[in-house]
Amino acid sequence: MSHSISSAKKTATGPLWKMGTFVPFFGPNLHAVTEVTVSMDDVAVHAGSPLLNKFDAFNWDSLSPTDGRIDTSALKDAEPVITAAANAVLLSADRMAAINLQGLLPAVSDPVASATTQLRELSTGLDMASAAARLLPEMLGDESPRKYLILVQNNAESRATGGIPGALAVLNVTKGTIELGEQTSASALGEFIPRIAVDQEQEDLFTTRIGRQMQNVNLTPHFPTAAFSAKQMWETRYPDDLIDGVVALDPMVLSYMLTAIGAVELSDSHLDDVLYRTNLPVSLNSDNVVSTLLSDVYRELEDNNAQDAYFAAVASEVFRSFTQGHGDATHLVNALVHSTSEQRLFLWSSRVQEQEIISRTALAGSVTGARAGGAAFGVYFNDGTGAKMDYYTRRTVQLLKSCRADGLGRYTVQVSIDNGAPKDAADSLPEYVTGGGIFGVKPGNIRTNYVLYGPEQSLVEGLTVNGRPVSFGSGLHGQRPVATVTIELQPGESTDLNVTFFKVSQDSVAQITVTPTAVPLSEVLLQSVDEAPCS
Template sequence: MWIGAGVAVVLILGAGTWVATRALVVKSELESAQGLVEQMQAEASDFNLDALAKSSDELLVHSASAVTHAQDPIWRAAEVIPYLGDNLAAVRVVAESIDAIAQDVAAPAVDVVTGFDLAKRDPETGGFDLSPLTEVEKIVAAAKPIITTSRAKLDGVNHAKTFGPVTAAVVQLQGMLSKASGPLDSAGEVLKVASAALGRDSPRNYLLAFQNNAESTALGGSAASYTMMSIDGGAIAIVDQKGSGDFTAGTPVTVPIDQSALDLYSAYLVTHVNTSTSRPDFPTAAQIMSTFWQRDQGASVDGVISVDPLALSYILRATGPIPLASGDILSSENAVSLLVNEIYFRTDSYAEPEVADTFFQEAASAVLNKVTSGDFDLKEMFAAITQSVNQGSIMMWSSDPSEQALLDGTRIQGVLPTSNDAQTVIGAYYRDTSASKIDYYLQTATHTTSDVCSSPENPTFTTTVTLHSNLTVEQAKALPDYVNSFNFGADMFSTQVFVYGPVGATLTEASVDSEGVDTMQNAGATDLGRPVASFTAYLAPGETSAVTATFTGAPGAFGPLEVRGTPMINTTARTLDPATC
């Protein structure tokens, strides 16, 4: 009997030691896995794909080891022991969840990313290889049940019986999986749209609009150059190119437009395609552009993409310089000056408008061909697109309402937020009204103050907008007629300023602080659910004008304060006081 009892004690102690050893191994493996996940996030952000692939392989080793040890028969048997068993079971569930995600989601995704080759072409269409998109769709679809199962297992852990560190690990993983569920759902839809947009299922026609920031409008500048692209099975081709002179001016297109927009920006918004970008709402502009194209060029449009020379300059950082038929070398350093200023010194654009239009179209074609060749730095391109989208230099609209809805809340949509909850956005926008390309020489600034931190229930928001002409009188007189004002020559230039207050706010005061030749306060309005203060500034070369608008917020939640505005050639200096609460 004593011998039997002794053997039993030895077996129990041995089993306990075995489980304890396994627990230490599992702890070490899970900690290594967590470190690798953080490392992989940094490597992905840096586009360090070789390191990412290596880290992914290491993650698989550590997660598999953790599961193997946690699923040991003695470990599983020990899970029946009160309290200790609850902790062992919880650790096993964490290990199994991490390994399932690593093996079936993370690793396949990394394989797709690291194996992606922009230069690879579809053998049938000659276009981009769309198979990686299909693979990612499959990975996203597989991830959903894995996360659902893992969350169910984690939810079954009794926190009242687990130790602090174990509870913390379970809660942390629950939080991560909870946050991942929503983005996974939207990712699946976005991937379907991306595949459709690249013509996987049927051909698409996209209108590429080139905005000229030297003649400012709210969204960027006069939209006078257009390229129609077809995309079929990943193959991109230029179908047609037109300038603003190829559209019928003066006859409005039939587009549902808010009366508030027409009151602020006049009928020019819908009677001239180049001023369709006057309102700070890209869906409005895109619908006007696409309707102009359909009416005057006789072809339907599936979507509109807008770019400006600022975006092209960023993209050229990724592609490198591109030679043009004119003999010019288009680069990130000269793209803006060449496209919106220097070209007008070479020819009389009033007498030969087609020369500048052809130059724009050729530049757009050259950049597009370079991009579609896949011959660029992927990390630099990602940075260029991100910067362009965030400042409003690249925008997109889809004629398909379901696809357009997926853009809701993103900067690429080119809209102001419809509430103040996530962000309290004030907009300061400009529109040249002197018929010129003079904004190449215009400097702008905004200074915004608010007591929203101290008086959140009844806050005020005050924005001062300053405009300064960087020209001297002599420089203005030496400018080509097409750059100078059609209305005033070199004597002065006129710019409208539109200050959009927070959603639901009230315009309580508007004033002219310094006026240049003359600055007028126009009638206030409400547009896009926001109060708008409007001014017109007339500046002679070298002069400055400043205007101020004050808004009182309606009761409700106010997110962090942000000021947006027209992407100007000379970057608008923006200050916030206070910057944060």
């Protein structure tokens, strides 16, 4: 295979082929093929062969927990090879993403788009593997016991990093052995007075609520801030629990994990009465866990404590199955990689050196710093309904690239939004789901605060809703401009939100991060369009 790729590279970089790239119409297609073959050869030489040689006899099941313990010695030994491969794949993924697909023949553009997506996912996976090889031994308590706070984000009530962190749990880790500790809910922690301190820029953008309730720590899309605030809140309520790190995930992550682990059976005796009185499933699998946790539980259970108990039971069973090594290890790794690529899985460490490594991966969830450089955009959703209506919201996001008359690069972030709740939502859905008119939102309506980030040192040109200019909030986070606007939709109503940024660098590949919702990212993030490139 590598020999064939090498031969293809020689052909595609030869003098005759290079001459062909200057031919009108055919030239861009030949150039695209050249970029693909060079990228594939780099991956084969610098990543594929070394990894295959290193892991020919490697048993990936050794990374799967056994009797509640993970042995990371083999992964630690492989770290140099994994890190070199991760760097090679990242460079190739960037090369592929820089190919302009507009005007190419479908026979060329379709495979290029597919290969780019696959390389991005491979890059994310290798980034995770490289970071894991360097971090896991210490983070799993080889040197000293560790304690991690788990935030289970509920996408039915949007927050910038995914959803309201309703269910909370603590993991205790010692020499690779993982045990589930305290479980509770964000609401049980109450309000924090005085509030937890957050830097002024983010308070200006997201109000002081960000430091007053655990439910609001992730109004900011910058996960390091959300995680540090969550750590401080937990330690304020539980002074004996010093938190070493924070992990966030959502029900879609549980769904992907259950694809690898298999179904889990709820056996918590505390749930006997709850389950007897409802139609909630006792068996949770990859097909029903999302709808159950984000919708059905609110229809069946009106009591907050009962809802929390059900969430806790599900989390406990998934955790138990994971730590007992159930399912296929390779599929589980793939599930975690996919979750990270969709920005559903985040990690933060209180140890500076560890966080420095994490910050260079997608697990960091950072909107400032190295990973936020270049043409980086962000579209984030914060619920303003005060309820669980986001389960019914459907959105798509697309980047449209063009060029101003003055030659400055321009990108328009286009967000299409639909309230898919039933027309009779005010009557057919529980008040806990609709909000019952709290915060002045009519039951059945969905109010959302949209937060849109442009690239560093770019400028906001304008914002429209359904093609009409509207007033909007503006601010800065680091050197990134931020536009905010609130939109409320009735059941069945749709709208389009466009925000245009200009003075955007043309030398880097555009990337966009979107708040994860109750549907796969592939159904939300559409292919970028280059309408009028700058010469």
